[in-house]
Amino acid sequence: MRQWVSAEEAIGTINPDDHVVLPPGCSEVLTLEREIERQSERLIGLNVFSGLLLGDYPFISKNCQIAYSTYHIMGPIRELVENGKAHFLPISGSRVPELFKGGQLRADVALIHVSPPNGEGFCSFGVSVSYPYSVARIAERVIAQVNPRMPRTQGRCTIHISEIDLMVEVDDPLVEYGPPSVDEVSRVIGESVLERIPNGAVLQIGLGSIPEAVLSSIPGTNINNLTFFGMGTDGMVELIESGHIHNRNAKTPIIVATELMGSKKLFDYAHENSMVEMRPSEYVLNSTVASEYDHFISVNSALQIDLYGQVNSEYIAGKHMGGIGGSMDFIQAARMSNGGETIIAFPAADSKKRHSRIVSDFSPGTPINVPRHMVETVVTEFGMVHLKGLNLVERAKALISIADPLFRPG
Structure with a gap:
């Protein structure tokens, strides 16, 4: 059988009873997804799984004849999940490869997005290694979307053409992640967070306006030596290229990531650059x-925190807003690290000042993403408190002190 085929031929090998795994983030395989949509009448009953996707989910038909499951809910599918027409899996990113290996999740076909093979026949997973790297070794069949615009990243992030069943050549821009703008509230929070980050730290931050604020505020500090861990973003590249951040050990990477989430600027920087090391979830999300x-600093956000210090980061007003991701893995790592610290940073109220995000208790059914005993430092635009060692009364008083004054008692 020919290895290089068209998208139509490749998706034509998929059976309606197959379980197909898509890559996440900026590695989304839009050409193959659209071909699934074109063949959807033939593929009624197909099961599709993925993590966070940035596109418009073309493979989900209006009649939802293709079953879809994910561990990260984005806007286009939120209503489908609430209506039971798509399914949310409450699992952390670190568990995904393990669940496929153990058979709890099924991978008949892995769709992957890679660079063209080098002279030795190795393709790079480029911007997304996380679970695609592992699932491609487990799946019965592997279909690769091969794209010259996919950067050839360094690290543990390659697959040999002998491990790929079918290859589909494309020449399309990668899906890009556009970071949100930094407002005044985020800027204040970001500056406060930086007070807890020592020079030479290993910094893990996610996506959103507060992580962007943390990065954009670094030039105003004495911090110039950091390693970024978990995810790579445009803001990190801007700091490196402007000379604000460097690594004193020129032989070690500045960015160690399982996903790159950004624009062509980030992708171009990562191409054949030893300062960016890509590794699968089993490494990056392994606490x-x-x-x-040393000095592993984990900065995560929250939708709500109660007066005990319990964190809800995925569910609000009866709706799932995201997923578990790798937050617990990184928080555990920071707690075990020599000189590490966990930081929960978020605005004290919603943007319209209708609801406090520091609450006396959660609504019934609200999931607890971070238990109280693992929450150490909490930051809002009204201050910073350290909960470590505080009793329940002291915790409540501390959290009330950084709540929006509009919602404080009395």
């Missing part, structure tokens, strides 16, 4: 591995 770094 034991990450904790071996």
Whole structure:
């Protein structure tokens, strides 16, 4: 059988009873997804799984004849999940490869997005290694979307053409992640967070306006030596290229990531650059591995925190807003790291000042993403408190002190 085929031929090998796994983020395989949509009448009953997707989910038909499951809910599918027409899996990113290996999740076909093979026949997973790297070794069949615009990243992030069943050549821009703008509230929070980050730290931050604020505020500090861990973004590249951040050990990477989430600027920087090291979830989301770094600082957000210090980061007003991701893995790593710290940073109220995000208790059914005993430092635009060692009354008083004054008692 020919290895290089058209998208139509490749998707034509998929059976309606197959379970197909898509890559996440900026590695989304839009050409193959659209071909699934074109063949959807033939593929009624197909099961599709993915993590966070940035596109418009073309493979989900109006009649939802293709079953879809994910562990990260984005806007286009939120209503489908609430109506039971798409399914949310409450699992952390670190568990995904393990669940496929154990058979709890099924992978008949892995769709992957890679660079063209080098002279030795190895393709790079480029901007997304996380679970695609592992699932491609487990799936019965592997179909690769091969794209010259996919950067050839360094690290543990390659697959040999002998491990790929079918290859579809495309020449399309990668899906890009556009970071949100930084407002005044985020800027204040970001500056406060930087007070807890020592020079030489290993910094893990996610996506959103507060992580962007943290990065954009670094030039105004004495911080110039950091390693970024978990995810790579445009803001990190801007700091490196402007000379504000460097690594004193020129032989070690500045960015160690399982996903790159950004624009062509980030993708171009990562291409054949030893300062960016890409690794699968089993490494990056492994709290034991990450904790071996000294001064591992984990910065995560929250939708709500109650007066005990419990964190809800995925569910509000009866709706799922995201997913579990790798927050618990990184928080555990920071707690075990020599000199590490966990930071929960978020605005004290919603943008219209209708509801406090520091609450006396959660609504019934609200999931707890971070238990109270793992929450250490909490930051809002009204201040910073340290909950470590505080009793329940002291915790409540501390959290009320950084709530929006509009919602404080009395």
